[in-house]
Amino acid sequence: MHPATSPTAGVPAGRNHRTPLSRRRFVRGLAVVALAAPLALGAAGCGDDKGSGDPDAPVTIQFFWWGGEARAKATEEALKLYTSKHPNVTITPTWQAFDGYYDKLATISAGGNAPDIFQIDDNGLGEYAGRKVTLDLTDLVKAGKIDLSKHHPELTKYGQVDGKQIAVASGENTPAMIYDKTRLAALGVDAPQEGWSYQQFVDWAAQVTRKGGGKYWGTMDPSSDYKALWLWLRTQGKEFYNGKQLGFTEADLVSWFKLWQDARTKGATPPADIVHEAVTGSVATQLVVTGKAAISFMWSNQLSELQKATKNDLAMLPYPGDVKGQWPRASLYWAASRTTKHREVVADVINFLVNDPEAAKILGTDRGLPANLDVRKTLEAGITDPSMKATFDFENGLAPKFGAAPPVPPKGHSGLRNKLRDIAESVTYGKATPEAAAKQFFAEASAALA
Structure with missing residues (x-):
């Protein structure tokens, strides 16, 4: 089992669930191949953004994840909400089904051109951190660029490798x-x-x-x-x-x-x-x-x-x-590329996805329950599905009983x-x-x- 494992949309996060691809999903999934092209050029589209010291200068970042069509729709909608509030930021989203995702990520990142932000789970986090693909987010968290103060401390810890904050949980389950x-x-x-x-x-x-x-x-x-x-x-x-x-x-x-x-x-x-x-x-x-x-x-x-x-x-x-x-396990994480040209924008996007109530409402529980406990309460207030309500009750009830998070699994x-x-x-x-x-x-x- 597990999933972790990982989910397509409509299938709870944390599972290695494979589903047949519709023609539309198949075509969208093939789009990931196109992601390698700009990144293979040293992320020229990102590196060429003018005025990197100007907070209003145009910025383009690549965003990569796996999932099904429902997840893709919700994720793209959340990203559009972010860019509507930050018109100088362009986010290029690319997604595919779980099958082949890590193969593609490995191919892209081998040249030092990993997407600026990408989805990962605890099966791959230790490996990608060990290969120095991921950006160390520790300083950005300490500076408040990514606010984890409302996240369960053990959930935060489960995104650390060798004492460094390598990724941030997009959701929680157990x-x-x-x-x-x-x-x-x-x-x-x-x-x-x-x-x-x-x-x-x-x-x-x-x-x-x-x-x-x-x-x-x-x-x-x-x-x-x-x-x-x-x-x-x-x-x-x-x-x-x-x-x-x-x-x-x-x-x-x-x-x-x-x-x-x-x-x-x-x-x-x-x-x-x-x-x-x-x-x-x-x-x-x-x-x-x-x-x-x-x-x-x-x-x-x-x-x-x-x-x-x-x-x-x-x-x-x-x-x-x-x-x-x-322990409060990260169903999935957001991680960033060590070679990104836009550390603070990347941090701001991640912070938005895990802490903004509007974003949480759009993203729902596809990637697990919201990691931000205040945001979770807000989302829970609108839940009408009895079994989903039971999931919130179960996870919240375990919170004071959880043990310490272990280190993430190794390569x-x-x-x-x-x-x-x-x-x-x-x-x-x-x-x-x-x-x-x-x-x-x-x-x-x-x-x-x-």
Whole structure:
């Protein structure tokens, strides 16, 4: 799962969700190729702006992101609002679907010509910072050019690499277990509770399966889901990473695999083929949507999309264990190019996108809940969708309980997530023991993180 992962419009932020491209979206997506041309010339269009010391001098900046048509429309509308207030600034927007986005960004940035502002997630932030593609925003934040005073401090911290503010969260979300209230009520089973241990949760899920007569299971098996493993590790005072190395041991991973192996033995989770249906993280295949299990391990801002896909009432709660294992995660970030000619304009645009109430109203929650807590309250006041309101309540309720944010993942994380998924599934299918699977994962992690 994850997403993170990343979303197209209409699909909550933080997921690696792929959708078929319409002809119009395909054509718009191809437009990204054109972005490389001016940037390959040393961003001549940006560098040639006259009167760089004059705040009213013409300025042109490149702006690059991924997403679907709804996200593109909202983003372009927000950018037009900015330029209407700053007529000397021209913003050249370019977008595409998630597939190929990082390939294109890597190609463009290889020549030192990354877009002035670009969208990124925590899968790529550490890598691009390490390659010195991103602009260090620390001084701009300290000078108040980007105001993060109304953002959760741990959300701000989750945009830092080696103590430097490398990116600013465009929105916030956190992992959440989505459960089927309607089906549980029909089975006569009480809803799961916040703060349960994993063992309590597995025992509860096994009870749901028994009540379901063997054709409905208590929970999805999240053993292949990196975020589930990460939060489980944090309940034990450990992290997924320690710098550029794994922050846990092979024995820890064996214990994780055995936890879910035992859950399968108890009947708490479905057979491997049914589990496999949902491992991609697609909303449409989640077991609370397909009616095969009472629990799906997702992200908090996905409740609304999941609710649209089922007639049953859904609700959510934190993952098992100490809630302090969770932290306010940046669903996506805004980052800037180290080679931009217009640092202060770039900072002002980012500041506008994350702090302006009018911009927040236009952008909505596609990239997660607004990072600015005051702006979030303003946006929340106009929410009518009950499941979206529940998302606001959930995220706001967790705010005082959140633990400290970890460092962003290092280079190689994205590929390692996929390796975990594949290796964990080998255990689910009974093709490998927990010990053999853990050994394989650690061997491949050494290469991936090298």
